[in-house]
Amino acid sequence: MVHALEHLVVRHTRRLPSPTGPAGDGASAARRFDAALMTAGFKLSAELLERLSGLAEATVVGTAVRTLATVRELVGDHVRHNVYFVDFPANVPDTLDFWRECVAEALADGGARAGVVDQLRVGVLDLLTLPSYGRYRHTYEEMLAVHDELIAAAGDRLTVLHLGADADAEATALYLALAGSTTPLGEEHLRDLAELAEHGADGPQPEEIPIRENRAVVNLARLRVGATPLFDTVTDVLRLACALADGDVTLREPTRFRALSRPHRRALLAGLDAVVAASPAKLSDVSAHGEAWKRLGERLHPHEYPHWPHAAGVFAVARGERKVPSFDSRVEELLARGEVAGAAELLASHAPGRLFRALDRLLRGASGGKEREAVLAAVERAAPEVSGRVVLSVREHVQNRVGTSGGEPRVFVNREARAWVADDTRPPLDDADRERLIAVLDAESRRRLPLSGRLLIDPDVLDVALPLSGRAASAGLGVLPRGSVSPVEGELLRFFTYWRQAQRTTDLDLSALVLDEAYATVTWLSYTALTDVEGRHSGDITEAPDGASEFIDLRLGAVRGTYIVPQVHVYSGEGFDEVAEGFFGFMLREGEQRGRPFEPRTVRMKSDLRGPGRVALPLAFRRDAEGRWHAHWLHLYLRGAPSANEVEGHRVTIAVVMRGLMARTYLTVRHLVALMEQSASETTWWDGRTVPDVPVTYIGLERPEGLAPGSRVFTPENLRDLLPA
Structure with missing residues (x-):
């Protein structure tokens, strides 16, 4: 358990919990450890190196083995990255020449010849039926043998690992930070919180757990150690029930509830009864998840516990036997009658966070200056009661509500990072209202910042960009939130993707689209266009039972466009949420560094591919007027087609998405x-x-x-x- 916690601490904090063990002369082993880390682009801090040097050699070696495994996984060096063309990026053939070579080899193959001849007679050839297409033709070791050693460069990444406190203190601090986070956590961080909660559920707790999904994970751990779960809404109870069934605590996907033990039934019903008894108005939240409550009631058997009548009332509401108007329905009723000021007042008094989320709609629905003034006054009164994350989110929204409505593309991104585009037909907000709102929001943020000195x-x-949601970034190394901009310095930009299929044959395709300043297509690199002035593609791999990699090499000085948009397409098989493992990243190198196709020291970013849709857009690159390149972080997924996704079919959509995203300003x-x-x-x-x-x-x-x-x-x-x- 201690080693598992150590892994989490290193991954989240870049600190190594202070190693423990007998004293000794571990200096030599510590130096070897440091040298090994440097091959992966990491290094020990001076303080950590000194600490390790005073421990016995066996302790240092054990620490090194565990830590190296963690950092290699962080950077994507825990797998073998082979390439189709053995000496990539050298000697990549022209696409049509390569296809002709594959056909010639198939015709010389007695077993494949007849099928290929039949296809050629029809005039349509399936590349996947050619024996030499899409499968590695050499071993990983053979690929390594044809590549020179990487030449070290000053620009190579070097991430320092610092000395932390003891493992228990570091794990506790990380648990408190994740559990008490004011922003929703991404999927991987939520899993890590569950692991940490098992360790910390009966220890120190955060003063507040504002994110409900986090609370569900913590409540599950508390229930397992015999502590009382933390409930203050009926939905908290529902989320815990989902966690007990290994379901979706975000409540976006339905959970299949299973039989519960009697202690767990009592804990859920007692908590439910206490919440409703303290505030009967909270029954209004039940209808939002009525079907889930009905299914849960079949497992809880509330009729067996007559001493908890308030809990039984929850299921009566879910079944429609008891009518409780929801809060949202009261707001909608006021808006339907045109009483915008009344709706704003109701929201400010009972749900200030919802007032902020509905702000744009309320201002657009106001019939005149008097109603707009009522909405703005309600915002000023409610601001101290709204979470800092919502205050900042609304600030970002308001700063982008400028200009006249002209049907410009508006990019929508849901909680799962799926993106889609629609014309923005909203009328603009009044400039004076915008300025007043920005002043209120900035004053409220400034008041809450506890920093001085x-x-x-x-x-x-x-x-x-400010991480207003943990879902606005993928897990990995060097990953920044959606909307961030970072400089790109180097002569050679190399993208990579790796995937390993779980159950079905799966073909992911790495591509790069080059657009001009007007977002028109200049060119692209993909399995259908292996070479161009801009660079080279490493070749198409069409199945990955043991893992597969694809690369794209771009010389930035040769790029003819303004934007480079790397993307990963699901051509066939499992989606990004289904593969056993999948990630994307990019490397930066100087012109003469050489080295293997994958060199961990040159990796600037590696992010997991986990999301809906069949087209992944991790980030884009833009050249400014001075010729300098910058990375713009996207973390988006497009729906795509069920199969056969490729860059040619999505370049128009991607251009529209890019136009909408580049026009948006993010809060940084x-x-x-x-x-x-x-x-x-x-x-x-x-x-x-x-x-x-x-x-x-x-x-x-x-x-x-x-x-x-x-x-x-x-x-x-x-x-x-x-x-x-």
């Missing part, structure tokens, strides 16, 4: 830093070399070495903790 800011972090770290500076005693811009000798609040991409004790550190791994509560 000295700020130490890494300028490279300023354009990182720059915004919060500007608010913090108003109360900070001093702001220092980190130069990458020296740090102050006094405690600071540091905000940056990587934690510097040598920060004074008592400093607070915010990096992309815990940037969510920077958001005002």
Whole structure:
């Protein structure tokens, strides 16, 4: 269990829990450990190296084995990345020449010849029927033998691992941070919270667990250790029931409830009874998930517990035997009558968060200046009661509600990162109203920021988007939230994707679309276009029982367009949520570094591919007017077709999505830093070399070495903790 927690701590915090063991001379083993880490683009901090050097060699070796496995998985180096063309990126053939070669080889193959001849007579040839197409023709070792060693470059990534506290303290701190997060966690982080909760459920708890999915995970762990679950709504009880059935605690997907033990039935019914007894109005939440409540009632048997009558009332509402108007229906009734001011007042008094989420609709529905004034006044009164995440989300929304309505593309992204586009036909908000709202929202955010003293800011972090949802980014290494912009420095940009099918033959295809400044297609690289002026494709792999990789090599100086949009298509088989493993990333190299197709030291980003739809858009690259390239983080999935997805069929849709996304401005770290500076005693811009000798609040991409004790550190791994509560 300790080793599993150590793995989580390293992955989430880039800290290694302080190793324990007998003292000894571990200096030599520690240096070897450090050298091995550097091959994967990691390094021990000076403090951690010193700590390891004072331990017995066997302890250092054991720590090294575990940690190396963790960081190699982080960067995608835990699997073997082979390529179809053995000496990629050299000697990649022209696409048609390559296909002709595959046909010639098939015609020379007695077993395949007849089928190929029949296809040629018809005039349509299925590449997948050619014996030499889509399958590796050499071993991984043979591929390695034809590639030179990577030449080290100053620009290679080097991620420092720092010395942490003892394993128990680090695991507890991580548990408290995830459980108490003010933003929803991504799927992987939610699974990690479940693992940490088993360790921390009977220990220190966060002061508040504002995200309901987090509360369900914690409640499950508390129930298992005999602690009382934390309920304050009836839906909390439903989420815990879903967790007990290994179902969806977000309630987006239906859960198949199973038989519950008597202690679990009592815990759920007792909690339900207490919530409703304390506030009968909370019965109005039942109808939102009425079918789920009816199915759960069949497993809980509330009639067997007459001493909990309030719990029985929940199921009476779900069955329609008892009428309780929902809060939303009361709001909708007022709006249907045109009473916008009344709806705003009701929301401000009973559901301030919903008021903020409905703000745009209320302002558009107001019939005149008097009603708009009533809505704005309600917002000002309710602001202190609204979560910081919602305040910032509305701030981002309002800053984008400018200009006249002209049917411009509007990109919608749901909680699962699925994107779609529609024309924006909303009338613009009044400029004076926008300015007033921005002032209110900024004042409320500034009031809640608890930071004072000295700020130490890494300028490279300023354009990182605020993580207003953990689902706005995939899990991985070097991943930034959707909307972030980061510089790209290097001559050669290389994309990679890896997948391993679970049960069915699966073909994922890596492609890259190049667009001009007007979002028109310039060219693309894919299995149908292996070479172009811009670069090379490593070749199509069409099945992955043991895992498969594809690469695209681009020389940035040769790119003729303004945008590069890498994408991964599901051509056939399992989707991104079904494969046993799938991820995407990119590397940056200097022109003469050579090396294998996959070199972990050059990996700048590796993110999991887990989402709906059949087309993944992890990020895009844009060249500015000065010729510098920047990464724009997307983390989007398009629906696509059930099969045969390819870049040619989606380039128009992707161009429309890109146009809508590039027109949007995101709220970034720059915004919060500007608010913090108003109360900070001093702001220092980190130069990458020296740090102050006094405690600071540091905000940056990587934690510097040598920060004074008592400093607070915010990096992309815990940037969510920077958001005002």
